[in-house]
Amino acid sequence: xxxxxxxxxxxxxxxxxxxxxxxxxxxxxxxxxxxxxxxxxxxxxxxxxxxxxxxxxxxxxxxxxxxxxxxxxxxxxxxxxxxxxxxxxxxxxxxxxxxxxxxxxxxxxxxxxxxxxxxxxxxxxxxxxxxxxxxxxxxxxxxxxxxxxxxxxxxxxxxxxxxxxxxxxxxxxxxxxxxxx
Amino acid sequence: xxxxxxxxxxxxxxxxxxxxxxxxxxxxxxxxxxxxxxxxxxxxxxxxxxxxxxxxxxxxxxxxxxxxxxxxxxxxxxxxxxxxxxxxxxxxxxxxxxxxxxxxxxxxxxxxxxxxxxxxxxxxxxxxxxxxxxxxxxxxxxxxxxxxxxxxxxxxxxxxxxxxxxxxxxxxxxxxxxxxxxxxxxxxxxxxxxxxxxxxxxxxxxxxxxxxxxxxxxxxxxxxxxxxxxxxxxxxxxxxxxxxxxxxxxxxxxxxxxxxxxxxxxxxxxxxxxxxxxxxxxxxxxxxxxxxxxxxxxxxxxxxxxxxxxxxxxxxxxxxxxxxxxxxxxxxxxxxxxxxxxxxxxxxxxxxxxxxxxxxxxxxxxxxxxxxxxxxxxxxxxxxxxxxxxxxxxxxxxxxxxxxxxxxxxxxxxxxxxxxxxxxxxxxxxxxxxxxxxxxxxxxxxxxxxxxxxxxxxxxxxxxxxxxxx
Numbered sequence: 187x188x189x190x191x192x193x194x195x196x197x198x199x200x201x202x203x204x205x206x207x208x209x210x211x212x213x214x215x216x217x218x219x220x221x222x223x224x225x226x227x228x229x230x231x232x233x234x235x236x237x238x239x240x241x242x243x244x245x246x247x248x249x250x251x252x253x254x255x256x257x258x259x260x261x262x263x264x265x266x267x268x269x270x271x272x273x274x275x276x277x278x279x280x281x282x283x284x285x286x287x288x289x290x291x292x293x294x295x296x297x298x299x300x301x302x303x304x305x306x307x308x309x310x311x312x313x314x315x316x317x318x319x320x321x322x323x324x325x326x327x328x329x330x331x332x333x334x335x336x337x338x339x340x341x342x343x344x345x346x347x348x349x350x351x352x353x354x355x356x357x358x359x360x361x362x363x364x365x366x367x
Numbered sequence: 368x369x370x371x372x373x374x375x376x377x378x379x380x381x382x383x384x385x386x387x388x389x390x391x392x393x394x395x396x397x398x399x400x401x402x403x404x405x406x407x408x409x410x411x412x413x414x415x416x417x418x419x420x421x422x423x424x425x426x427x428x429x430x431x432x433x434x435x436x437x438x439x440x441x442x443x444x445x446x447x448x449x450x451x452x453x454x455x456x457x458x459x460x461x462x463x464x465x466x467x468x469x470x471x472x473x474x475x476x477x478x479x480x481x482x483x484x485x486x487x488x489x490x491x492x493x494x495x496x497x498x499x500x501x502x503x504x505x506x507x508x509x510x511x512x513x514x515x516x517x518x519x520x521x522x523x524x525x526x527x528x529x530x531x532x533x534x535x536x537x538x539x540x541x542x543x544x545x546x547x548x549x550x551x552x553x554x555x556x557x558x559x560x561x562x563x564x565x566x567x568x569x570x571x572x573x574x575x576x577x578x579x580x581x582x583x584x585x586x587x588x589x590x591x592x593x594x595x596x597x598x599x600x601x602x603x604x605x606x607x608x609x610x611x612x613x614x615x616x617x618x619x620x621x622x623x624x625x626x627x628x629x630x631x632x633x634x635x636x637x638x639x640x641x642x643x644x645x646x647x648x649x650x651x652x653x654x655x656x657x658x659x660x661x662x663x664x665x666x667x668x669x670x671x672x673x674x675x676x677x678x679x680x681x682x683x684x685x686x687x688x689x690x691x692x693x694x695x696x697x698x699x700x701x702x703x704x705x706x707x708x709x710x711x712x713x714x715x716x717x718x719x720x721x722x723x724x725x726x727x728x729x730x731x732x733x734x735x736x737x738x739x740x741x742x743x744x745x746x747x748x749x750x751x752x753x754x755x756x757x758x759x760x761x762x763x764x765x766x767x768x769x770x771x772x773x774x775x776x777x778x779x780x781x782x783x784x785x786x787x788x789x790x791x792x793x794x795x796x797x798x799x800x801x802x803x804x805x806x807x808x809x810x811x812x813x814x815x816x817x818x819x820x821x822x823x824x825x826x827x828x829x830x831x832x833x834x835x836x837x
Contacts, residue, residue: 242564294598311573325577326554
């Protein structure tokens with residue numbers, strides 16, 4: 187079933203932000219805002235919580251560090267200890283100074299790629315995925331606010347459009363939701 | 368909206384709109400290349416092919432085709448390796464460290480500087496790969512069990528640290544670069560009319576739609592990646608310097624190598640960025656985005672890092688004298704006055720003396736001056752590595768084995784080849800990628816764009832007048 191939406195197009199990020207604040211204050215539920223660059227401060231207005239992706243990165247880094255130390259301990263201390271240049275590998279603790287560089291590199295490697303992977307997965311980014319921005323100019327110079335009528339049963343479509351135009355929207359068009367959540 | 372002091376120079380010249388920024392940055396991708404591009408591309412590609420051919424020749428015949436001998440077992444290959452890795456460092460510095468310091472002028476140059484990083488690291492990584500001689504067992508670098516049973520790589524060795532540092536650096540830089548490219552590819556995608564172009568940019572833009580949540584995550588990911596890349600870039604050249612510093616060769620065995628190498632890397636990297644951008648801004652008509660102010664900022668970094676390098680050279684000499692070790696004494700005396708003194712003085716004059724010209728504002732803001740000095744710096748930094756590596760080796764503890772290193776045509780050819788690979792990749796990048804971060808540039812238009820700044824200034828002047836009238 188298709189859902190009717192209103193697309194309000196703004197030409198200025200600050201106008202878009204102020205309009206969103208005014209609408210939310212008036213009880214309107216905004217489904218999404220598509221913008222060519224981040225509009226700072228709009229996420230709490232839309233009810234989005236802070237992203238936890240950096241916490242994930244911390245744990246990836248921890249996993250990377252443990253993995254690196256485990257690998258070096260197993261290979262150079264446990265499985266086949268070598269004595270090169272009179273510097274034998276006795277234990278992880280005594281070899282730790284020499285293991286720091288690789289441990290650091292693998293920590294960064296796993297933290298960075300783990301975070302990028304999580305970001306791609308959560309944001310649904312992969313080659314071949316259909317973009318869902320309803321207005322192609324939203325990646326160029328328009329800030330597009332998407333309001334689903336079903337989300338706002340109390341609002342009347344024409345009144346809402348008038349309000350949006352008053353708040354600075356360049357134009358309002360009717361559309362249908364292109365994705366299901 | 369952020370308001371910036373009107374005294375600060377605008378970062379985007381001209382009274383631009385958001386659509387105009389898109390148009391002007393995407394235009395080179397959609398338009399046709401001119402004859403000049405084809406000419407330069409052909410030359411670069413031929414050099415690249417020549418270099419690849421000589422690498423094949425090296426594989427087929429052996430490392431004997433290089434000018435190495437039993438005293439100087441390491442020369443051009445490792446010099447080129449360190450030179451290329453160093454060049455790469457400026458890209459990460461611009462995109463990561465300047466992001467953490469919230470330097471907005473990075474936004475016009477970070478995309479191309481990061482591209483330069485990636486291409487330079489590709490060129491660098493080739494040298495350790497080809498210098499092993501028996502390239503068919505190059506996988507022994509990696510911690511894989513081999514046919515001798517479970518004999519593993521030695522994690523106490525700086526050369527192995529280097530492998531991990533370079534691989535991590537390359538892959539993390541690539542990831543960081545690509546994360547930033549996705550929204551810009553989407554911008555290119557959404558304005559294509561030709562189906563083929565649309566399809567290509569649809570694939571590479573990964574289905575980006577610019578929702579609020581994705582921008583929120585994007586900014587967080589960029590910030591954390593910058594935080595990870597900053598110690599990473601410092602660690603990479605530190606580890607490269609460990610290749611020398613942890614050995615016991617006089618002239619290499621110095622504790623100041625890590626900071627000295629990192630400063631030198633940033634120094635040469637910024638010089639290469641300046642060389643490339645001065646040409647690119649002209650050819651692609653991006654003078655209003657990459658302004659003289661941007662170049663001036665980079666020149667300031669060049670003069671700072673160049674001076675750090677100069678201090679390091681002098682510290683080395685003083686510490687060699689102070690060590691009281693006759694071998695140390697001789698290593699540095701030989702550097703400055705021996706048969707390779709010409710290389711030492713090229714290094715000294717190009718790296719320490721010439722960048723001091725940037726103290727003059729006129730030279731700092733002159734395109735010709737910046738361009739010439741950036742090339743001088745790159746020559747100087749190549750010689751720095753050559754001096755450190757070859758002059759420390761060619762006269763060892765046994766005077767009967769003292770010798771000179773002479774590069775063969777294969778040595779020179781492979782180096783020219785890597786220059787060809789670098790410029791081929793960069794020219795392709797300039798034709799197919801948005802060379803300036805479009806989204807980031809738009810985000811500073813209202814605070815740092817010329818037109819907006821003038822409006823803000825007028826507004827404040829009006830407020831001032833009204834206040835006076837009261």
